[in-house]
Amino acid sequence: MIEPMRERVVAACDGASKGNPGPAGWAWVVSEDAATPARWEAGPLGTATNNVAELTALERLLTATDPGVPLEVRMDSQYAMKAVTTWLPGWKRNGWRTAAGKPVANQELVVRIDELLAGRSVDFRYVPAHQVDGDPLNDFADRAASQAATAQQAASSDLGSPEPPPSPAAPASAAPRRRAGGTATARRDGGTGTARRTGGASSRTIKAKFPGRCVCGRSYAAGEDIARNDQGWGHPECRTAAE
Numbered sequence: 001m002i003e004p005m006r007e008r009v010v011a012a013c014d015g016a017s018k019g020n021p022g023p024a025g026w027a028w029v030v031s032e033d034a035a036t037p038a039r040w041e042a043g044p045l046g047t048a049t050n051n052v053a054e055l056t057a058l059e060r061l062l063t064a065t066d067p068g069v070p071l072e073v074r075m076d077s078q079y080a081m082k083a084v085t086t087w088l089p090g091w092k093r094n095g096w097r098t099a100a101g102k103p104v105a106n107q108e109l110v111v112r113i114d115e116l117l118a119g120r121s122v123d124f125r126y127v128p129a130h131q132v133d134g135d136p137l138n139d140f141a142d143r144a145a146s147q148a149a150t151a152q153q154a155a156s157s158d159l160g161s162p163e164p165p166p167s168p169a170a171p172a173s174a175a176p177r178r179r180a181g182g183t184a185t186a187r188r189d190g191g192t193g194t195a196r197r198t199g200g201a202s203s204r205t206i207k208a209k210f211p212g213r214c215v216c217g218r219s220y221a222a223g224e225d226i227a228r229n230d231q232g233w234g235h236p237e238c239r240t241a242a243e
Contacts, residue, residue: 028041081186143164208223
């Protein structure tokens with residue numbers, strides 16, 4: 001019996017680098033109901049940057065999913081998402097050079113992703129990382145990638161691997177945050193949609209004026225809540241010392 005074509009696959013992918021560059025890993029997860037992980041895979045990369053890990057995660061997800069079924073990809077890497085939805089056409093026109101005339105970083109991975117996207121219907125949805133009530137699929141991919149980076153071992157649902165350990169609990173001193181549609185989407189053609197994020201923050205958090213990188217190895221975007229830790233600024237959940 002021929003199975004009916006699925007209308008859409010909802011997935012998330014993520015990469016992690018413990019040191020940037022440092023021990024790195026990638027992960028993707030596919031859901032049947034847009035919330036619960038149904039199939040997933042994660043793997044090590046040895047020593048690599050966070051950007052390489054993020055792009056590798058996307059490349060592995062596209063390789064593992066049916067190109068004939070529309071795909072929604074949730075990810076917290078603005079770099080990886082913009083690379084394939086916004087910057088790539090210009091890079092190709094410029095002979096794989098940036099606007100500043102420099103060679104495009106991670107070109108081999110970007111070219112491979114471009115090939116995998118050809119003729120496919122793919123929607124990219126940006127979801128902020130490390131949110132108390134954030135996207136469950138992105139959170140799963142984040143934890144799986146982090147575990148792969150640390151353990152440097154492959155894991156997947158097909159291998160019967162246990163799910164990655166839960167994220168560390170948010171510090172008790174941090175006030176709970178509330179999301180109000182805190183997402184942004186981008187299609188393959190570069191069109192974007194935006195949404196505003198609101199919510200109270202404790203007196204110990206501020207809005208980042210510029211993008212940066214947390215002590216955990218993950219990046220944060222301008223406008224996200226950050227807090228001081230003993231090595232600078234980063235995600236409130238990763239705070240390692242009180243003021």
